[in-house]
Amino acid sequence: MNSAYPRLDALQLPAQANRLLGGELGSPAIGIVHLGLGSFHRAHQAVYTEEAMLAAGGDWAICGVTLRDHPAMQEALAPQDMLYSVLTRDRDSERIQIVRAIRQVLVAPRQRDELMALLRAPQVRIVSLTVTEKGYCYDARTGGLDFQHPAIEHDLQHPDSPSSVPGLLVAALRARRSNPFTVLSCDNLAHNGHVLRQVVVQFAQALDAELAEWIAAEVAFPSTMVDRIVPATTDEDRAAVSSATGYYDAWPVPTESFRQWVIEDKFPLGRPAWERVGAMLVDDVTPYELAKLRMLNGTHSTMAYLGVLGGFETVDRAIADPDLHALIRNMMTEEILPTLSLPDSFDRLAYRDQLLQRYANPALKHKTMQIAADGSLKLPPRLLGTIADRIAAGASFSRLALGVAAWMRFLLRRTDSSSSYEISDPMAARLGDLASQSGGDNVVLMNSLLDLREIFPAELAGNASFRTELLGMLERLASLGARRSIQIVA
Template sequence: MNTESRLCRKALTSLTDHLLSPAWRDPDIGIVHLGIGNFHRAHQAIYTEEAVAGAGGEWGICGVTLQGDVAKRDALAAQEGLYSVVERGPDAERVTVVRILREVLALPYDRAALFARLADPRVRIVSLTVTEKGYCRDGKTGDVDFGHPDIIHDLAHPAEPKTVPGILVAALRERRDNPFTVLSCDNLMHNGAALRQVTCSFANAIDPALGEWIATAVAFPSTMVDRIVPATSDSDRVSAATALAHADALPVPCEPFRQWVIEDCFPAGRPEWELAGAQLVSDVAPFELAKLRMLNGTHSALAYLSMLAGFETIDAAIREPDMHRLIHSMMTYEIIPTLAMPASFDTLAYRDALLSRYANPALKHRCAQIAMDGSQKIPQRLLGAIATRIEAGQPFARLALAIAAWMVFLRGHADDGSHYEIKDPLADRLTSLVAAAGPLPEKRLNALLSMREIFPAELAENLVFQHAVTDALVAIGHGARSAIAQYAR
């Protein structure tokens, strides 16, 4: 594809078979989204476009990259905000062009434009997909991490913030007469409440009155989001270009399944997302916990075991009979009993749907991608379920195997000797501890359990937990595939 055939608005007249709805009027911007990555573009953006197509409303999206990614900004701008979603099922592929993205900004280069947009009363929602580390959150207190270098910068220079808490507080300070709703869409339990606490603690450090006002006047609804969205590859670009006859620099691959559960608390209004299949509820917590433990927890277990065993993608791993039995049993016997779901929610059907989604050969969801940022993910995804099992006096050997796999994963190489990079906010400390501890399971365990950012003292000092993880470390010492087979029984 040459530059003249790049995806653009003029091309839409020939792409009606690839649009979510043929009837369309470009809406004004009503949502600013921080963290314009693949997940948002394959999830909330599609829900929003379908809602606007069905019910109207000025809910166009201004997407913001917070990492100074001008390449992404410029590529999307060159395509007039258009991009395609490559939806891959086991037997079919569908390419759809999304039109809801009206503007893309990149910090710090577009700071003035961003704050002008956030000050606009027509912006009624600021949403986020920045991952947990983007919150700059103290894992012990839940407040903002006042020792984080970017938070230190933002407190000293509140008009030039780098962080999410700094941006939100600076923007809300100017919106006291008509605050926007702050909508977290990250994989974090009680994400709305978590973001409220981070934001308010930051605001209190600048102006206690402002912090009190944010705590009482600004809505922070919680959400639960679900869709498998791998990183974009060259094959995705080829698929998009072949289907559209126009080049798309930033197509987004994803699975057909999607889910969005939203706490219905939007004082300033919202798109009619329910028309697109979103569930608007009064309490997101049960759905959050089911997804966090059943999907995210087993995803992490799969990722770390697979990195050691030499499986590159989730579908390849789950096709192995022992791995399938292990994950099936982990959900059935160790995770589902920790949940308290509404009667209408069929946990066994959800389990089976997850296993089918994992086996989708079209996605090629890389285990290395899921394995990133384990220090941030493990406490929420795995340790909560383990603590519940311990409290109930119930076994959790398979969950302990997942923790042990992460601990061994930190050595930086698979069983066959092939090396991989440890991508984690605490990578330097983690790898140093593992290197100093050496190969002995007990030493490795004690070194990593000392990290209170990951393991709370009550769990780290629990002998039942220690013994279960030690046993799993010993098993993995004989090879990850052998351990998988042993624990799948």
């Protein structure tokens, strides 16, 4: 702790901190349990919920749950009565907001009984999630639950002491037959509500067919689309909050002013008035979800892999390069936008330009290596689906192919300047072995990776035009490096 400043405290807030509250919140009861408490939730859904309670009231306070045996978040927030600061930065402005919506933090492996009691409580009407793609124990090959996942195997044998997301939800829903909570996925995952429903129902089916049938018929799993760039917190962020406010916050959250939340409006037990504070409540999230996955996430991943290879540490530095800026802009305009079906009211080119402006925000310092994590899960919805649509239309996809090739070269764990790094991915060991066994041979590398059905659908992996384009990009990256390849392909 920085002893030069008093700790952020609910009972004795410094005068400056009082001016950073949005109004009188009162003492709302917990109505939402959020699984996967991290910086994104604290900068996104928790902020919307705080503002919704300020606008319209309601008992919608949040209990945040850390699913791993890692108490750092709890230890940071508990001495602050769960308060924290959101540090919103744009190119020329900075704003700090104190958020109070989270009233409790639990560490699931250490407080499982307390968590299960809360999930069973009628006051909890929504269970939301940001657990990343891997938290769903989803098998892309089968389109359902991964029954070989160690956590699933454990939970099916010990259903009363679950550790996986499907196991936790089924255990709680078993006790909520009269008034089941709504299960709200907020992850960057295509059709996230459908995917979550699928794995939960299949897990229940393996235990109790009647329970599974009831969950499928009675429990709501709305889909959502979420968007806000939230870099990892640094000591510089902590120092900035202290300097600006006069208090010390152990874990503030840096973010941008832009935020977006599109929600399928399906909440049998009610919900906060999120629409009062900028969220879009719609009948079908799919068009917005696809636009975000392909336009933002797809180009983000492309920048991440090319950025790591080419020595661009952060997104703003990457997009400041004229050649990479041109590549990303042209990828959006010529290769991604034509694959989207959006309402006529949605200004596609304005959305493109807004994304480019967001990438250029130097205040966020969003690291390309951070975005590069979990590529085996991110590649299919972010890039491969777009490529498949372009092939079906008989259209070009060279920039998209460069993004996939950059991911393959990224697995060799060496930048163009010969710096080494480690990869973070649920398939890291297998991917690393395949990359090492290729000996840097592009054909061997491509063929071994295209054989991974968890990532590449058979139809795409066997497509001759895809293989030809991809191999050409791999050879270009190997011989010319990322920066020169960007310049040529842009």
